[in-house]
Amino acid sequence: MIVRAEWPGYVMDVLVRVGEEVEEDQALMLLEGTDSSHTPFYVNSPEAGKVKEILVEEGDFAEEDDDLMAIGEYEGD
Numbered sequence: 001m002i003v004r005a006e007w008p009g010y011v012m013d014v015l016v017r018v019g020e021e022v023e024e025d026q027a028l029m030l031l032e033g034t035d036s037s038h039t040p041f042y043v044n045s046p047e048a049g050k051v052k053e054i055l056v057e058e059g060d061f062a063e064e065d066d067d068l069m070a071i072g073e074y075e076g077d
Contacts, residue, residue, distance in 0.1 A: 001047060003069040005062040009033045012040060013058060016051050021074060024048045028069060031062065049073055 009031035016028050027042040028051075053070040056062055 001049065001071050002067050003028060003043060003046065003071060005031070005043065005064055005066045005068055007031075007033060007041065008064050009041065009062060011056050011058050011060045011062060011068075014054060014056075016054075016069075018051050018054060020051045022049060022051060022071065029056075043068060045071060047071065 011029060012032050013030040015030065016022055022028065022045045024045055024047050026045045028045055029043040030040055031043060033039040033041055049071040051069060052072045055067050055069060062068060
């Protein structure tokens with residue numbers, strides 16, 4: 001599954017690493033919005049899984065619908 005930006009913003013912090021297992025609705029990144037008050041917002045995981053790839057880094061700008069991260073299924077346990 002690809003996690004996409006719901007709104008445009010600057011990546012302020014990536015909260016997970018490749019290989020990390022995440023839960024549904026867990027915060028993955030913090031972005032700063034482009035509105036006049038630069039409101040920060042979290043990008044949450046749409047489902048539980050394992051972080052496969054992080055496609056942006058701190059300081060990058062993400063447009064609405066840009067790919068941010070790839071999450072795959074858990075690999076055993």
